Amino acid sequence: MLSLMLNTSSYGQLLPFQYYTTREGLASNWTTDILQDSRGYIWIGTATGLSRFDGIEFRTFTTKDGLPNDYVNTVIESRAEVGVLWIATNDGLSKFKDGHFSNFYIETSSESEKMMLSLHEDVQGTIWIGTYFGVYRLMKNECVRFVKENQQIGYFGIEETKDGLWWAGTRQGLRFRNSAGEKFVPFLHDDTPQSPVVNLFKDSEDNIWVASEDSTIAKIHRGKLVSSLKIPFGIPTRMLEEDDEHLLVSVAERGVYRVAKSDQKVNDIALIIQANTIGIGSLLPILKDREHNLWFLNPNRGILKLTDMSIVSFPMIVVAHSINNSGMALDVNNHCWIANGTQITEVWADTQGEWHQFNHQNVTDGTDFYQAVCSDSKGQLWFKTRDYHLFCFAGQLLSEGHSQLTRLRTLVPNIDFSATTGIMCFMVDRNERCWISIVNTGVAVINLQNLRSKIILIDSTRGWYNGGPRVLYQDNKGNLWFGGNDAGLGFLPKDSVTHGKIKLYTTADGLPNNFIRSLAEDSLGNLWIGTRYGGVAKYRNGKFTMLPDENKLLGNGVWCIAVSPDSSVWFGTNDGVYWIEHPDSTTIYQKPELKGESVSALRVQENGSVWIMTTNGLKIFDPKNRNSNI
Incomplete structure (x- = not known):
């Protein structure tokens, strides 16, 4: 046995972000605040003006349009006057109404005292302004001082709760006042952070949330500290x-x-x-x-x-081509293993939800090229290489998060089995037998409990044609199914492995196509059959039925099928991933983000997340956010 050497960890997570910069028309790449108004416009405060985005293009407002200063710190929409915006800048407050700006200033010669950092509109419609040196109210079109500080405390957030309390986040910690109070005073509590407040936020349940520089998040409800969490x-x-x-x-x-x-x-x-x-x-x-x-x-x-936060992608430069849904496998630790050419790639999420990718290299004696992987009933991993070796590994989790692979055994071509013409695909069943599809020959069956036992060969003498099937599958009852290349669907009862004939189904029996590319059984006992040119068929009780093709289903080439614990059925095609919600459903779904890439492997975890292997890498889809009925 060989204990393997591993390389360093790497990251590759991608989410479907859209980026907007000055190239797209944004006023500045230095952004300070963002708001969606009641009409649907997106407003962005920047260092060189206020930008408005209508979903297609940006328009920017600056001092040339009437702003008091181009540096915008925050923007809010009035609740008292719908459609009216209030904008805090480095040199005054601005009211934007009907396309025009009205400006209000703090009367001072100090540039730092003019800077308006935060805004709040109270239930009476009064605008409150937080600055470095205190708090102001807009009264009769004048900025009237409410709180004066002798030093730069910085009121970076002001909120009002339904119990009449007011809250302010400052450089000297959290402050509060009641509705009758004339100033903000420190909110003192043993667990309340007194370090500078970074963010002050009120949620829909009237809770105040305080984020501080000491890495604390505090929750306050009705004037009392409810919880405090150290990040x-x-x-x-x-x-x-x-x-x-x-x-x-x-x-x-x-x-x-x-x-x-x-x-x-x-x-x-x-x-x-x-x-x-x-x-x-x-x-x-x-x-x-x-x-x-x-x-x-x-x-x-x-x-x-x-x-869309439901999709995470791991681009991979080299991904080996595979058939029989064998491009990746999921282990008992919910780690994904990918036969990725010259390396074996391991992908997982830790307990904090942080994604990791680890590349195992030089895991065998030679310079192997890994083409396929499957897991067996013991949780062991099997890999097929380009030179037709089959390696079996046990994985042990390390403290670093990734696994250490230890080689347990190797099946060597032309020693343990005859493979002069090559291997099409392989499978390890629940009975500890390795099924190997051999090109131009048939299927070799090896008893892994006793390698000295006679190899069983399933070929034309058993009712199968002299060629290796493209698909090998064991159903829930232990029966074996073969998918042929223009040979139809072969069935071998579980008690007929060493003898008996293959029962062959073709288009004459109701199959839509004899080019079988994928097989999977659902919880109701339906066998789903993916074909190369005829879409998807479902087999139950001796009868084939077709999934409707009114939407030019799946591009007709279905390379892999997986069934989720919630009984939804997933199809990997040469045009992306599709699914149906239930085995008896005929409504087909797809997300645009999962369209357009050829899919070679599909796996579904117990939590319902769908793992998708494409020619461009790995995608993980959280189906809880599924949508886009096609």
Whole structure:
């Protein structure tokens, strides 16, 4: 046995972001704030003006159009006057109404005191302004001082809750006041962060969330500290309410995490966007628009829109071609293994939701080229190489997160089995037998419990033609199925492996096509059959039925099929991935993001996530967000 040497870890996660920069018409790549107004426009504050995006193009407003200063710190829409915007700049406040700007200034000679950092509109419609040196109110078209500070405390966020309390995030920690109070005072609590507040946020349930430079997120409800969570990964910089149960929290230099609102625990934090994998250091979630797209500020690099968080991609330069749904396998630890040419690639998500990719190289004695992989009932991994060797490995998780592979056995061509013409595909069944499709010969069956036992050969003498099948499959009852290249579908009962004839089904029996490319059985006992030119058929109780083709189903070439624990059936084709929700359904679904690439392998985890191997790499799809009925 050989214990293998492993290389260093690498990352490759990609999400379907759309990038907007000055190239697309944004005023500046240095962005400060983003808002969607009641009419659907997206407004972006930048260092050189206020940009408006209508979904197609940008229009920018600057001092030439009436802004008091081009550096926009924040923008809000009035609740009292729908369609009216309030804009805080480095030199005054601006009201944008009916295409015109009205400006309001703080009367001071100090440039730093003129800078307006934050805005809040109270229930009476009064505008409150946070600055470096205090808080102002707009009263009778004048900026009237409410709180004066003798030093640069910096009021970077102001919020008001239904209990009449006011909250402010400052450089000196969290402050509050009641409705009758004349100033903001420190909110003192043993577990309340007193370090500078980075972000202050009020959710739909009237909770105040405070992110601080000491890496703490605090939750306050009705004036009391409810919970406090120390983020071990870095400083939380921005928060956004994703839904009724979760927040999205940006952590500097790490990415975006999902945090439960009800019970914040470190173990329940999930990394959903890994910053370094998209070439950026900081990513600030700041807007969820009406179409449920997420918008992010990318400091000094413009803005990003994430249209679909359900898909993660791992591009791979070299991906070996495979048949029989053998391009990848999932192990008992939910790690994905890919036969990736000169290396074996391992992909997984850790307990924090962070994705990892690890390339195992030089795992055997020679310079092998890995073409196919499958897992057996013991959780062992089997790989086929270009020179027709079959290697069996056991994987052991290491503290670093990846696995260490140990070679257990090798099946050598022309020693353990005859393969002078080559191997088409292989499979290890639940009875510890290795089935090897041999080109121009048939199928060799090896008893892995006793390699000295006689090799069984299934060929024309058993009712199969003298050629290796493209597909090998064992159903839930233990029966064996063969998919031929223009030979139809072969059936071998589980008790007839050593003897008996193959029962052959062809177009004469109702198959749409004799070129069989994929097989899978669902929980109802239906056998799904993917063909090269005839789409998909379903076999049950001796009868074939076709999946309707009114949408030119699947491009007709179906290379792999997988069944989810929720009984949905997934099809990998030369035009992407399609699925049906239930075995008895005829409604076909597809996502545009999963279209247009040839799919060579499909696997479904117990949690329902779909793993897709294409000619361009690996994709993981979370079907909880599935949509786009074709």
